[in-house]
Amino acid sequence: xxxxxxxxxxxxxxxxxxxxxxxxxxxxxxxxxxxxxxxxxxxxxxxxxxxxxxxxxxxxxxxxxxxxxxxxxxxxxxxxxxxxxxxxxxxxxxxxxxxxxxxxxxxxxxxxxxxxxxxxxxxxxxxxxxxxxxxxxxxxxxxxxxxxxxxxxxxxxxxxxx
Numbered sequence: 001x002x003x004x005x006x007x008x009x010x011x012x013x014x015x016x017x018x019x020x021x022x023x024x025x026x027x028x029x030x031x032x033x034x035x036x037x038x039x040x041x042x043x044x045x046x047x048x049x050x051x052x053x054x055x056x057x058x059x060x061x062x063x064x065x066x067x068x069x070x071x072x073x074x075x076x077x078x079x080x081x082x083x084x085x086x087x088x089x090x091x092x093x094x095x096x097x098x099x100x101x102x103x104x105x106x107x108x109x110x111x112x113x114x115x116x117x118x119x120x121x122x123x124x125x126x127x128x129x130x131x132x133x134x135x136x137x138x139x140x141x142x143x144x145x146x147x148x149x150x151x152x153x154x155x156x157x158x159x160x161x162x
Contacts, residue, residue, distance in 0.1 A: 006140045007049040013040035016051045016093075020100050024055070027068055032057050033107055037115040039136070042122045046133045048140075050099045054115055056107035065104060074102065083111050114162045121161045132157060 017036040024034055033056035039047025057065055066085065070076055074087040085104040090097050105111035122129045135157055143150035 005048065006137045007046060009040075009042075009044050009046045010049070011043070013049075013051055016098060016100070017041070017053065020051065020053060023072075024053070024102075027072055028055070028065060029057075029061060032061075032065070033112075035116055035119075037103075037119050038101075041119050042129055044126070044133075045122060045129050047136055050101050052101045052103065052115075054112065055102055055104045056112045057104060059106050062104070069102070083109065118158055118161045128161070 017040065021034050035054040037054045038052030039045045040049065040051045066076065069087055074089045076087050083105065087102045087104070089100050122132060135154060139150050139153040142153055
């Protein structure tokens with residue numbers, strides 16, 4: 001899958017998210033929170049086409065959740081830091097690879113709240129969403145597949161939305 005390629009928004013992203021949420025609800029503890037975030041959660045935005053899912057957990061449950069996800073073939077780790085764990089899973093869909101990223105963070109932390117604030121801001125402000133889409137297109141060209149460059153190029157814009 002070409003990770004850093006800009007794709008137009010597709011309404012099926014919402015369907016992919018809902019299907020993944022159902023799967024996650026079946027395997028994870030009942031008290032986790034699950035939210036659709038990122039570009040695929042904002043109609044008309046466009047982006048890399050990766051469905052980003054935020055999972056809010058109690059810190060004490062991290063090891064248990066990590067073990068459950070590994071058992072269900074999620075790739076560990078693809079990134080993160082002390083406050084956030086990133087994992088992914090690829091699916092085949094109509095001859096293409098569809099990727100899901102999970103961000104596992106403590107509930108009610110800034111790592112939980114900020115992505116939701118950004119999503120809601122972009123849903124409400126179509127002009128900002130349009131500007132962000134243009135910025136993402138430039139970020140794809142400039143980064144040439146390098147994730148750190150891609151993320152840094154978008155960082156100041158996103159920080160203003162928190």
